Amino acid sequence: MKRAIKIFGLGLAVLISIGILALIIINTQDLPSYEVEPISFERSDSEQAIERGKKLTQMLCANCHMNQSTRKLTGQRMKDAPAEFGEIYSPNITQDKTYGIGNWTDGEIVYLLRTGIKRDGQYAPPYMAKLPLMADEDIDAIISFLRSDNPMVTADPTPDTPTKPSLLTKVLSRLAFKPFPMPDQKIPMPDTANVLELGEYLAHNLECFSCHSADFKTNNYLDPPQSVGYFAGGNQPLNRDGKVMPTANLTPHETGIGNVTKGDFIKAVRFGIKDGDALAYPMMPYTQLTDYEVGTIYDYLQTIPAIENEVQRAIYD
Ligand code: HEC
Ligand code: HEC
Structure with a gap:
């Protein structure tokens, strides 16, 4: 009996040690990475798309990416992200080629918005919005706006402040949060008369x-x-x-x-x-x-x- 308890205790100690070791390793690593599927996407840049994209961006992106001092989408500290997630900053998504997304292809932006995978393969946890169900035409509107000459998005060299995801975010990003699949068909716009x-x-x-x-x-x-x-x-x-x-x-x-x-x-x-x-x-x-x-x-x-x-x-x- 005593021996059984000893073996059980030893087993438990080993399991706990493995668990702690795993957490230490996860904590030293970045968020998980995935393969990036190359997407070709031709944006329309039509006046109508840019106008609609402006509204969608104001409703869906500006809340997080707008910086009140630059009045542009240069990013900010996200004070409303739960503290357990770490210290989260939204990045600069203006057209600046060094500090913004001027060097991203349209396909890379689409892939991130659909799946949550950034162009370097790193997973963007749930504190970055994703649009898995949005119609392709609306995605086109957002990208056309991000590439437009609207002062919210024209190049601004404000550097990003690196986000410090917590251990919890890292663990959940390996176990619970997963990227969304890239839709394999075009998603049509809803019938606005319906x-x-x-x-x-x-x-x-x-x-x-x-x-x-x-x-x-x-x-x-x-x-x-x-x-x-x-x-x-x-x-x-x-x-x-x-x-x-x-x-x-x-x-x-x-x-x-x-x-x-x-x-x-x-x-x-x-x-x-x-x-x-x-x-x-x-x-x-x-x-x-x-x-x-x-x-x-x-x-x-x-x-x-x-x-x-x-x-x-x-x-x-
Ligand atoms: C970021 C989170 C968030 C999103 C997105 C959001 N809401 Fe809300 N909504 C809230 C919160 C929080 C309240 C309560 C605010 C308060 O008590 O002052 C609220 C309140 C409301 C109310 C008032 C309800 C009542 O009778 O008290 C309505 C209506 C509403 N939302 C509709 C919507 C619609 C429609 C959308 C999408 C277009 C939406 N909300 C998107 C968080 C959100
Ligand atoms: C709830 C807050 C939030 C919303 C809403 C949001 N984002 Fe983000 N976004 C973030 C954060 C935080 C990151 C950084 C994620 C990371 O690096 O892990 C990010 C990253 C990005 C990136 C990657 C930039 C880079 O340099 O790595 C792009 C592009 C982007 N967002 C575009 C958008 C667009 C377009 C919208 C609207 C459709 C949007 N975001 C909505 C918070 C948000």
């Missing part, structure tokens, strides 16, 4: 579902309705002071938007106003969207399963 189709597209691609479901960790980015608590709120993104801002339930239940009119919903989403009160960061006013577009999101949300979940708003002074 209210539910457009509403679903916007609800998924503008990342509404990502913040408004139960938890970033249990979201299904390739098939959003499979996310735990799809649109029932309660997820806990942080504000710029690092404080938790629970997200609202947007399902058609009465604890969600069951009693909210379309007009009030549009006011909340486009202008960040609810019952005369301002909605707080990270809920940003989507002034780039039209009443019609926000209305389609509302109509789509009426068709998803109603989930009871009373979420208390967090009000800080």
